[in-house]
Amino acid sequence: MDDDDYWNTSDTKAKAFSFDDDVLSPQEILAIGQKTYPGQKEESIFSSSSISTVKVAQIPLMSLVTPKVLDLILLAQSGKDPAQEQSQESPETVAVTLKRLVLGRRCALHVHRTMKSKTELLDGAVAIGDGNAILTVVLFLIATLNKKLVYELLSSRLIALNHYISFLQNEGKITELTDLLTMLGRSPDAAMAHFQHAVKTQGNNVDGLLRKVTNILANHFNQPGVDAHQTKMVDAYVKLLEWQKLANLPELSNRSALQCLAYTCSRHWTEGAGAAMSPLTLGQRQQISPLQFDWVVLNVHAKSGKWDILESLFTKKDWLGRSTVSSHVPAQCLLRRLSELGASSRLMAACLAKLPSADERLALALNYKVHCVVIQTYAKQKDRLALTNYKMTLNPQSEEYILAENTLRDPSIKWKN
Numbered sequence: 001m002d003d004d005d006y007w008n009t010s011d012t013k014a015k016a017f018s019f020d021d022d023v024l025s026p027q028e029i030l031a032i033g034q035k036t037y038p039g040q041k042e043e044s045i046f047s048s049s050s051i052s053t054v055k056v057a058q059i060p061l062m063s064l065v066t067p068k069v070l071d072l073i074l075l076a077q078s079g080k081d082p083a084q085e086q087s088q089e090s091p092e093t094v095a096v097t098l099k100r101l102v103l104g105r106r107c108a109l110h111v112h113r114t115m116k117s118k119t120e121l122l123d124g125a126v127a128i129g130d131g132n133a134i135l136t137v138v139l140f141l142i143a144t145l146n147k148k149l150v151y152e153l154l155s156s157r158l159i160a161l162n163h164y165i166s167f168l169q170n171e172g173k174i175t176e177l178t179d180l181l182t183m184l185g186r187s188p189d190a191a192m193a194h195f196q197h198a199v200k201t202q203g204n205n206v207d208g209l210l211r212k213v214t215n216i217l218a219n220h221f222n223q224p225g226v227d228a229h230q231t232k233m234v235d236a237y238v239k240l241l242e243w244q245k246l247a248n249l250p251e252l253s254n255r256s257a258l259q260c261l262a263y264t265c266s267r268h269w270t271e272g273a274g275a276a277m278s279p280l281t282l283g284q285r286q287q288i289s290p291l292q293f294d295w296v297v298l299n300v301h302a303k304s305g306k307w308d309i310l311e312s313l314f315t316k317k318d319w320l321g322r323s324t325v326s327s328h329v330p331a332q333c334l335l336r337r338l339s340e341l342g343a344s345s346r347l348m349a350a351c352l353a354k355l356p357s358a359d360e361r362l363a364l365a366l367n368y369k370v371h372c373v374v375i376q377t378y379a380k381q382k383d384r385l386a387l388t389n390y391k392m393t394l395n396p397q398s399e400e401y402i403l404a405e406n407t408l409r410d411p412s413i414k415w416k417n
Helices: 001-010 010-015 027-032 048-057 067-077 082-089 094-103 115-128 131-142 149-156 158-171 175-183 187-202 205-220 228-247 257-267 279-285 289-301 309-314 331-341 343-353 360-368 371-380 384-391 399-408
Strands: 315-317 323-325
Touching: 010 309, 027 323, 048 371, 067 279, 067 399, 094 115, 094 131, 115 158, 131 149, 131 158, 131 371, 149 158, 149 175, 158 175, 187 205, 187 228, 205 228, 228 257, 228 279, 257 289, 289 309, 309 315, 309 343, 309 360, 323 343, 331 343, 343 360, 343 371, 360 371, 371 384, 384 399
Parallel strands: none
Antiparallel strands: 315 323
16 A cells, blocks of 8 residues: 555544644643553653653753643643733733733723723823824724713823824714814804814815805804904905915915015006906005015016016105115015025115115125125225125126226225224
């Protein structure tokens, strides 16, 4: 009989080991070594005479059985139930549950039925500071307690409250969020949550967003305690949506007021006040501040290379015929931006002339290399040495070099050095 025929006989199959179930009962564990097999001598390795041989040969016990099986053998010999013993070793206390939550292990939250136990779970999670554990416990409390009671617990535990609020915001559960905030006496926050959710979910649908925000303004921003500035802001947003609906341009859908202003400056600059698409009309309608208006105009026209518009808008002649800049943007900020955008020396010089301090004017002129202002300032200070040294840094035969040379030769200037 060959090997395959031998292993396929019914008698052999009956004697063969089965590996289908690797879980042994205590009785089966104790029976290991007591059963003799064909060809085995009476004195097996488990017999008393073989034990001494094993000791002499120093064969490790772990080479015969695994630690898990050895533990089960010892447990079975003690007469204790393994399942009961394991349960007694690790009761599901608050500390054990929190440890398992932090480690990401499975835990039985349902065993904590008393209010005291649930409160300890929440306080323990907050003390540990693990966000996932805090949120898991809060959701467990929401599922097993009255919501009002949970909200009262959260109101005195701001860390847990903020985690739950963030969860509701991220999940888009606006009803639960506003109920929570309203019950906590935070009506302004509830109103803003409604507003933010509407803007976030409506996308570029101007008509739908306009209807929703108008409804929110009427129903939520008229509540006591709502900040007047927030109400004014939402009202301005409704007006912007109305203007966007009137413009009926996809590229303007759900854009900010300043983005819409930039569009009108670029495409409709020549339209006068009163026209729907005029920058001036939009600025007045949305109450855009003069500073914001000037900043948008500056960037739009400078990037388009329309310096003539900027010069006519921002410069004016004083009674002596000198050009100065008239802008609501602070001079230093305006200078920096003009330099970044590549403004002409004439416009930079006009901007510098607005600075009252000669020292500040000179420092900025040197920094931005506005040579004519540097030369004029040294001449006013009658500093011949400084002007001479500065002339040496200029390109010979350049306009600035010739201006410096002519200034140094000016007989009307009484130099101090």
